Amino acid sequence: MAGLPTQTTAFSDALVILGAAGIVIPAFARFKVNPVIGFILVGVALGPHGLGLWVPSWPWLYHVTITDPHSIEPFAEFGIILLLFAIGLELSFKRLWAMRARVFGIGAAELLLSAAVIGGALALFGEGWAGAVGLGLALALSSTALVLPMVGTTGAVGSGAFAMLLFEDLALVPILFALAAIGPNASGGWTEFGTTLLSGVVTVVVLLVAGRFALPPLFAQAARTKSPELFLAVSLLVVILASIATSAVGLSPIVGALLAGLLIAETDYHTEVEVITAPFRGLALGVFLITVGMSIDLAAISHNWGSLVLAVVGVVAAKSIVTALLLRLSGATRGVAAETGLLMASPSETTLIVLGTAQGAGLVLPGTAAFWQTVTAIGLTITPLLARLGSDVAHRVERRQAREIEPEAVPDGQGRVLVIGFGRVGRLVADMLARHDRLYLAIDADVDSVAHARAEGYAVLYGDAGRPEMLEKLSVDTASAVVLTMDDPVAQLRLTRRIRAEHPALPIIVRARDAAHAAQLYRAGATDAVPEQLESSFQLSEAVLTEIGVAVGPVIASIHEKRSEQRAEIMEMGGMSEAPKERGRRLREG
Numbered sequence: 001m002a003g004l005p006t007q008t009t010a011f012s013d014a015l016v017i018l019g020a021a022g023i024v025i026p027a028f029a030r031f032k033v034n035p036v037i038g039f040i041l042v043g044v045a046l047g048p049h050g051l052g053l054w055v056p057s058w059p060w061l062y063h064v065t066i067t068d069p070h071s072i073e074p075f076a077e078f079g080i081i082l083l084l085f086a087i088g089l090e091l092s093f094k095r096l097w098a099m100r101a102r103v104f105g106i107g108a109a110e111l112l113l114s115a116a117v118i119g120g121a122l123a124l125f126g127e128g129w130a131g132a133v134g135l136g137l138a139l140a141l142s143s144t145a146l147v148l149p150m151v152g153t154t155g156a157v158g159s160g161a162f163a164m165l166l167f168e169d170l171a172l173v174p175i176l177f178a179l180a181a182i183g184p185n186a187s188g189g190w191t192e193f194g195t196t197l198l199s200g201v202v203t204v205v206v207l208l209v210a211g212r213f214a215l216p217p218l219f220a221q222a223a224r225t226k227s228p229e230l231f232l233a234v235s236l237l238v239v240i241l242a243s244i245a246t247s248a249v250g251l252s253p254i255v256g257a258l259l260a261g262l263l264i265a266e267t268d269y270h271t272e273v274e275v276i277t278a279p280f281r282g283l284a285l286g287v288f289l290i291t292v293g294m295s296i297d298l299a300a301i302s303h304n305w306g307s308l309v310l311a312v313v314g315v316v317a318a319k320s321i322v323t324a325l326l327l328r329l330s331g332a333t334r335g336v337a338a339e340t341g342l343l344m345a346s347p348s349e350t351t352l353i354v355l356g357t358a359q360g361a362g363l364v365l366p367g368t369a370a371f372w373q374t375v376t377a378i379g380l381t382i383t384p385l386l387a388r389l390g391s392d393v394a395h396r397v398e399r400r401q402a403r404e405i406e407p408e409a410v411p412d413g414q415g416r417v418l419v420i421g422f423g424r425v426g427r428l429v430a431d432m433l434a435r436h437d438r439l440y441l442a443i444d445a446d447v448d449s450v451a452h453a454r455a456e457g458y459a460v461l462y463g464d465a466g467r468p469e470m471l472e473k474l475s476v477d478t479a480s481a482v483v484l485t486m487d488d489p490v491a492q493l494r495l496t497r498r499i500r501a502e503h504p505a506l507p508i509i510v511r512a513r514d515a516a517h518a519a520q521l522y523r524a525g526a527t528d529a530v531p532e533q534l535e536s537s538f539q540l541s542e543a544v545l546t547e548i549g550v551a552v553g554p555v556i557a558s559i560h561e562k563r564s565e566q567r568a569e570i571m572e573m574g575g576m577s578e579a580p581k582e583r584g585r586r587l588r589e590g
Helices: 006-030 035-046 059-064 069-089 093-098 100-124 129-140 144-151 155-182 189-224 228-248 253-265 270-294 298-303 305-329 334-343 349-360 366-381 383-403 424-435 447-455 468-473 489-502 515-524 532-547 552-573 580-589
Strands: 417-420 440-444 460-462 481-484 508-512 528-531
Touching: 006 035, 006 059, 006 270, 035 270, 035 366, 035 383, 069 144, 069 228, 069 253, 069 270, 093 100, 100 129, 100 155, 100 305, 129 155, 129 305, 129 349, 129 366, 144 155, 144 270, 144 334, 144 349, 144 383, 155 253, 155 334, 155 349, 189 228, 189 253, 228 253, 228 270, 253 270, 270 366, 298 305, 298 366, 305 334, 305 366, 334 383, 349 366, 366 383, 417 424, 424 440, 440 447, 447 460, 468 489, 481 489, 489 508, 489 515, 508 515, 515 528, 515 552, 528 532, 528 552, 532 552
Parallel strands: 417 440, 417 481, 440 460, 481 508, 508 528
Antiparallel strands: none
């Protein structure tokens, strides 16, 4: 409201933001709604295009709405700065150097090809070449603020997305100056760009050198005070000073934030800094998402819904296809390429910055810029949905690919070991079999585990061993043994009974949780049931005895003796009159 003082307005906006973070968002979480969508919906509802429209009629709504979105934009920008700072904390200069080929290879190709495809399509629809270039570069950018918190910076999807996003962040400043230089309102743009580039390089070098020598003693002094508040203050001070330094020479403040994170990551204090700044990063990112929601005008969307849907679908399709194809050419699996492509398909928060620059340079009309700003806001809103869709598509693709791989043929006279379940225990069993030159085939129902294991060279097949037809396909009758390592007691018992009923003489070795579970497995027909709790006790006892000077030979003999006693007690618990191992040997010889 016009007559209210600025301090009151700021206080009211702060209450709305804190209320959204403390009340509304937990409510969304209870109904399993992504917090990203929750914050954006809060911005839509409480912004100037939502309940804010009714403030003149019902003045009390002023206290639960944000009528001036520009008042919280500085907090939103600070949220992005803290996010880039957090990304820097997770990196190191060594890792950046190792990623240089992907950052400047696939990262550059993804941005330029996406911009060319989108800009070319817009030119075909009548946009001028300069406007098509500006819009293509703007819409080709992807959201660092949303993508990286979802997938991180490691793993097949996370590392690929991070390489592309890092190049986009580095390319933002050259893009802004290039658009300003080619616009009809340009005045000495290229000269200014060269000056800024030189100043930026000098500033970055100074920050790197000064930070390497100044940060360790600074954080050491803060740590000696044992004051979390002072440690937090020093952390935020480093981020703010680095961002101000890069902003002062014309670079983006996010470059300074990334550098600050990189420098602190090289110190011994990076873990404490990461933990202590986490709550502020989450809240500041929430403020940014609220500003995105406030930019969505539902009335304008309802009047232009057809064009907006076509634009959103076109941008998402173009970017996802380009990204997926580039990743496939670089050697990524089909599932990883599909998931990363959909994850990177939406426009970015920096798209809004580039659109503003293109409009200011006269490359696009204000109405056109407003239309694509709405497209960007919608794209940011659906980013979590695209991420979920990408994950589902990746699983389907990997499952289809896994089914196409048949078990390898086993030479006559050699029965392979079937390892059912390929987690931590199954992988170790496979390693030991391979070390002793024994053939094996593993099967697991987790498509991600299968894909990763197969990429590392393991003989793993995707499938559900609980289905009878799968056991037939695995040719259990020709196996030398079956090892059940799944962490599902019910499935282990069911599968043990089924295999024992169909193959009375086949050795079945099963991972058990404890002695009681092992007794149940023996009753079901297991040849050997190995309780994890007891084995860890044996290993601990062996370590203690050898450390206090007992000879290794007697220790191992006593461990074997104790293990036999425990096995006899477990079989007695299971009511077994004959050891399963002896029964199996008798049946094979009979």
